[in-house]
Amino acid sequence: MLPLQTKPMHIQELETPAIVVDLAVMESNIRSMAEYCQSHGFGLRPHTKTHKIPAIARMQVDAGSRGITVAKPGEAEVMSGAGLDDILVHYPVFGDSKLDRLAVLARERKIILAVDSPVTAEAISRAASRAGSSIRILVEFDSGMRRCGVASPDNVEALAQQIAKLPNVTFSGITTYPGHIWDEPAHQGSAVAELSAKFQAILDRLRRSGFECEIVSAGSTPAARSSHLASQLTEIRPGTYVFNDRNTMGVGACTLADCALRVLVTVVSTAVSGRAVVDGGSKTFSSDRWISGTKNGFGLVVEHPEVEFATMSEEHGTLELGDSGYSPKVGDRLTIVPNHVCACVNLHDQLHYHRDSIVEGAWQVAGRGKVR
């Protein structure tokens, strides 16, 4: 048992590396995205893969989200176990034991899956039949990312027809992941117009066969604020917006002030000239690149933005001082905004949260490691 804390702890008293979340910034991010969606009349189903923390999912739902998104059955179980409902597993889950787990959840929760093949739809139907439950299915189409999703309106319609014939599943709509829309928000108009035209062509094709879509879903954080330009959408699924990160900044979809999560590190070596080593590397930040920027560097050093976070080993982060004028000393504490916050959080058991730098508590990253 920890001793009762009698005096407030400042985040700079935490052992490093420490992941800290500014509650005021996170709450503002949650509220602002919810207000954007409400003002345009569509729903928000945040992807919880960014945080994997039921308490944050609950805050997102309380702000007006219609439900949540997850990627894996294990994440659905964690969120369901904490009382969350209306869970879209936006993944073509395959494997009988995994689908059985979801079908059991579907006895008590509204569970939706995204599929792009009849063999997966059939496996879901069999699992739901075994469990005596019902699962909703969205057909995923490829809007340009070339990852998952069927290619054409005819393919969507054919798969909807196959799903309609299966027991214990319901065709409930269409979905895509527009991960290829990675322009600055100000320049997203034509890409979102193209996406909108694709949705419309599919909806027209489905309507001719008598299919209505309860759900028309898309969304990622970089393109989120252009979603009103695709009038077909009933909901979007951004994830990263809850914290934001250097990649989101790089694409112009947030500012540094909107980055709620920072990594606190300590300088542990200054022995090599022109460099300094901090106590976090790829096992603290992930190796994800600055894909919206120069591709170089593993994070933004807030106190010294002109210093390059140049290379990483597993537990060493090497800063190139260049002509920044920064003269690091062993023991200096620095604050870093990671390139990709989802991958960073996934490396940690715990995030500390604070107001005005005073630690208020810590969340367990309960969905971390649920790869199945």
Next chain:
Amino acid sequence: MLPLQTKPMHIQELETPAIVVDLAVMESNIRSMAEYCQSHGFGLRPHTKTHKIPAIARMQVDAGSRGITVAKPGEAEVMSGAGLDDILVHYPVFGDSKLDRLAVLARERKIILAVDSPVTAEAISRAASRAGSSIRILVEFDSGMRRCGVASPDNVEALAQQIAKLPNVTFSGITTYPGHIWDEPAHQGSAVAELSAKFQAILDRLRRSGFECEIVSAGSTPAARSSHLASQLTEIRPGTYVFNDRNTMGVGACTLADCALRVLVTVVSTAVSGRAVVDGGSKTFSSDRWISGTKNGFGLVVEHPEVEFATMSEEHGTLELGDSGYSPKVGDRLTIVPNHVCACVNLHDQLHYHRDSIVEGAWQVAGRGKVR
């Protein structure tokens, strides 16, 4: 924890993604490195950051290792708690509470730290004094990696002098991380000769001031088998060799048959032409690149080596089929050798181990997430 099993389980019955370790291959890797070191008369202190599993560390010690290496105090605590001793924390740990934790461990275990600054040595001395324990210190020098380590024999000698004056710490030797030696083993001769000359110059300088080195330490897996060319070494610290990976293969330091750890995945989407998606991405493999190869690709697909594991999202791995002739179907199971096994293991709570593909059990990755 596995359920009680009445019939043997084949690894292909495991839910994917699953990390599986072939015990026979791992045992051979452990034995072979131990024999190499014994035959040349120096010690082996394996870096356990690769697996973070006390049971594997115990196997390494039982095969003749003199002790183990870790990177973080939390890893030292996990290993110590499982009964392992003679623990080198090869990291310039800084921060009073972290050093206090190590100093408390040092009451019952032999604890060694690597440092490259007087301020860190002084902090270690103060922590050991508070705990009433004694900690051994190695001075780290930079042999070309330009990460940590002082620059010259004079710098090593000056730091040794400072350590010698401090209470509750003992200067015990010198160390370097030759992570820059990344040629094929057959071409490592001149790089190791250069390393050997640097060791000798430092040892000569120290001897003139009356310092003897109990420990002269180096080592990484790519350069491990050239260590006998540096006669000054008393021990080496390879880590990756226990499992090996695609980067180790790329540098010619192992073959595919020596790769004890594989990632089992399932094809979950074939909807996009010319591609297939498997159910593991950067949260299963890490984003680490094939630095010893073309820099491209996130792993070797064992069944179809001509297929490129081209891109990843967090939970999606996208294969480019090219003209491989492979026609994937949803549900196909594939086996992938990751680029960087240490970063891959660090993402998982559990590794399954098997003999001849029959699962014998699972290890918890007990040191995972111990970033502090």
